[in-house]
Amino acid sequence: MASLSSLCSSSPSLKPKPAASLPKTVLNPPFPGKPTSLSFPIRSSKPLDVAAHSVAREIAADSSKSGGNSVPGKPKKGLEKDPQALWRRYVDWLYQHKDLGLYLDVSRIGFTDEFFREMEPRFQQSFDAMEGLEKGAIANPDEGRMVGHYWLRNSELTPTPFLKTQIESTLDCICTFADEIVSGKIKPPASEAGRFTQIMAVGIGGSALGPQFVAEALAPDNPPLKIRFIDNTDPAGIDHQVAQLGSELASTLVIVTSKVGIGYSQILSQSFPLQSGGTPETRNGLLEVQKAFREAGLDFAKQGVAITQENSLLDNTARIEGWLARFPMFDWVGGRTSVMSAVGLLPAALQGIDIREMLTGAALMDEATRSRDLRNNPAALLALCWYWASDGVGSKDMVVLPYKDSLLLFSRYLQQLVMESIGKEFDLDGNRVNQGLTVYGNKGSTDQHAYIQQLREGVHNFFVTFIEVLRDRPPGHDWELEPGVTCGDYLFGMLQGTRSALYANDRESVSVTVQEVTPRSVGALIALYERAVGLYASLVNINAYHQPGVEAGKKAAGEVLALQKRVLAVLNEASCKDPVEPLTLEEVADRCHAPEDIEMIYKIIAHMAANDRALIADGHCGSPRSIKVYLGECNVDALY
Numbered sequence: 001m002a003s004l005s006s007l008c009s010s011s012p013s014l015k016p017k018p019a020a021s022l023p024k025t026v027l028n029p030p031f032p033g034k035p036t037s038l039s040f041p042i043r044s045s046k047p048l049d050v051a052a053h054s055v056a057r058e059i060a061a062d063s064s065k066s067g068g069n070s071v072p073g074k075p076k077k078g079l080e081k082d083p084q085a086l087w088r089r090y091v092d093w094l095y096q097h098k099d100l101g102l103y104l105d106v107s108r109i110g111f112t113d114e115f116f117r118e119m120e121p122r123f124q125q126s127f128d129a130m131e132g133l134e135k136g137a138i139a140n141p142d143e144g145r146m147v148g149h150y151w152l153r154n155s156e157l158t159p160t161p162f163l164k165t166q167i168e169s170t171l172d173c174i175c176t177f178a179d180e181i182v183s184g185k186i187k188p189p190a191s192e193a194g195r196f197t198q199i200m201a202v203g204i205g206g207s208a209l210g211p212q213f214v215a216e217a218l219a220p221d222n223p224p225l226k227i228r229f230i231d232n233t234d235p236a237g238i239d240h241q242v243a244q245l246g247s248e249l250a251s252t253l254v255i256v257t258s259k260v261g262i263g264y265s266q267i268l269s270q271s272f273p274l275q276s277g278g279t280p281e282t283r284n285g286l287l288e289v290q291k292a293f294r295e296a297g298l299d300f301a302k303q304g305v306a307i308t309q310e311n312s313l314l315d316n317t318a319r320i321e322g323w324l325a326r327f328p329m330f331d332w333v334g335g336r337t338s339v340m341s342a343v344g345l346l347p348a349a350l351q352g353i354d355i356r357e358m359l360t361g362a363a364l365m366d367e368a369t370r371s372r373d374l375r376n377n378p379a380a381l382l383a384l385c386w387y388w389a390s391d392g393v394g395s396k397d398m399v400v401l402p403y404k405d406s407l408l409l410f411s412r413y414l415q416q417l418v419m420e421s422i423g424k425e426f427d428l429d430g431n432r433v434n435q436g437l438t439v440y441g442n443k444g445s446t447d448q449h450a451y452i453q454q455l456r457e458g459v460h461n462f463f464v465t466f467i468e469v470l471r472d473r474p475p476g477h478d479w480e481l482e483p484g485v486t487c488g489d490y491l492f493g494m495l496q497g498t499r500s501a502l503y504a505n506d507r508e509s510v511s512v513t514v515q516e517v518t519p520r521s522v523g524a525l526i527a528l529y530e531r532a533v534g535l536y537a538s539l540v541n542i543n544a545y546h547q548p549g550v551e552a553g554k555k556a557a558g559e560v561l562a563l564q565k566r567v568l569a570v571l572n573e574a575s576c577k578d579p580v581e582p583l584t585l586e587e588v589a590d591r592c593h594a595p596e597d598i599e600m601i602y603k604i605i606a607h608m609a610a611n612d613r614a615l616i617a618d619g620h621c622g623s624p625r626s627i628k629v630y631l632g633e634c635n636v637d638a639l640y
């Protein structure tokens with residue numbers, strides 16, 4: 001068993017910020033009929049932010065009147081259209097990273113020189129903040145945490161030698177373990193295959209999206225281990241994944257990933273069904289997979305791997321039950337920036353992806369994006385474009401369109417990275433700002449046949465990021481499907497055509513170009529966007545590294561399940577009577593002492609009825625007032 005617990009760091013206690021009491025004011029004229037208390041302006045007490053936020057405010061106020069584009073620094077009559085002027089702008093602003101073969105074209109974002117001059121000093125502040133973060137400042141103040149994902153690809157940067165050792169030894173352990181699995185040195189105990197052939201990755205959010213993106217982008221056609229994911233608590237989805245494995249379950253390595261842990265232990269499951277703060281979807285995925293192992297007569301522990309923080313319940317369970325291996329998640333790496341930790345590197349290495357190349361690509365990009373020269377820093381240029389295009393308040397969405405099938409999941413990956421980082425209610429000074437930057441997209445040219453019609457002609461509420469890959473196919477495989485034109489030329493033409501057509505209608509875009517989709521370029525792309533998010537967050541004065549809003553949904557889900565237990569107890573009692581006493585919804589709600597929850601009780605019963613766990617005696621679910629409900633069986637034990 002590969003035991004890595006000595007590498008793990010323990011998490012400091014969280015320090016929640018006291019809730020700020022805030023005045024609510026209204027910036028824009030309210031929409032007729034909409035309650036004004038739902039609208040909040042950008043407010044900042046930082047003198048530094050006043051200028052730019054006043055620009056943002058004017059933009060927002062002006063946009064509401066005129067459809068935008070009549071604000072200081074923004075051109076009043078649409079974007080520059082003169083071809084020669086545009087070519088000059090293209091050449092003047094083109095960023096190139098020679099070693100990485102990566103280009104960034106911001107020429108089709110219409111920011112003005114005046115805007116650039118105004119923002120430049122603000123970026124210097126963001127660079128200061130980023131330098132502090134890389135040196136180990138508590139850059140996530142609400143959680144009292146350092147933010148160290150940049151150290152993962154350059155361990156020299158760590159603030160202490162201990163962290164450096166942790167990073168390096170973990171990387172060595174990942175490589176060794178992956179080699180031993182791939183070579184068959186570590187074998188599945190009961191498989192005729194004689195080696196592991198499949199990975200079932202169980203995790204959600206940052207514990208799934210990075211590995212999914214990397215697998216889709218980089219896994220070879222015939223990887224040593226094929227990967228599939230359980231990233232939800234949808235039972236049918238889980239069944240589908242398990243069914244697809246079939247008899248290969250015996251040669252499946254199950255990687256369970258959760259930073260906070262799943263709060264589940266076979267030993268403690270009766271008393272602690274779900275640890276507070278655990279990730280329920282991941283716990284459920286694990287329980288379902290373990291059931292499949294039991295039913296197939298397989299020993300889960302011999303095929304299980306945990307990636308989690310030291311001493312989480314998942315870590316302790318894996319240790320006590322003797323799982324095949326455990327790898328650490330570090331306290332100072334957030335889920336959405338964890339793809340270059342064991343979370344992303346272990347599955348990647350098992351699929352035969354060169355993880356050291358990924359790290360090199362990221363390290364090279366990190367170096368480039370440390371530049372304090374705004375024009376020469378691609379992450380800063382991106383952040384500048386986001387600020388310009390979305391008025392620094394998220395007024396426009398970012399549509400991400402990679403023209404390469406293997407990069408399909410980049411937009412989904414960026415959705416979490418950007419939206420969970422930027423989408424915040426309060427800024428760092430406690431002002432209510434309701435910040436955000438919406439990200440969506442799939443891939444080109446496919447999306448041209450879906451929603452680009454609206455982008456070209458419909459509501460103007462977005463800007464585009466094109467991701468272009470110059471190499472169409474590996475050398476030696478290309479052919480001309482009509483004289484002088486290859487299949488890849490069409491893809492190229494579609495991208496350039498869409499970019500031009502959108503721009504002609506004043507739709508702005510950024511283009512990022514890489515030579516090929518390789519571990520190095522994927523590492524660089526990830527690092528580019530991680531830094532852009534960090535710089536942008538600093539510009540708008542928010543904490544990019546926490547996610548307080550996510551807890552509300554989890555807590556509410558827990559309350560629904562607690563109510564369901566009470567409903568079940570009430571129905572069971574009535575169903576154990578002789579004769580059985582079917583109950584109306586009002587009666588159930590009264591007996592649960594929860595008349596105010598009658599709608600939720602109705603939904604709970606409708607869901608149970610749809611799954612044959614409650615029976616409708618009278619009426620039907622489409623007419624809630626009519627129904628009377630009971631349980632098919634009386635559970636006598638549950639009565640006492």
Ligand SMILES: O=P(O)(O)OC[C@H]1O[C@H](O)[C@H](O)[C@@H](O)[C@@H]1O
Binds near residue numbers: 261282335336550
């Ligand atoms: O890895 P875990 O601790 O299970 O967390 C998985 C996910 O949970 C939450 O939804 C957080 O908002 C995400 O940032 C995180 O990636």
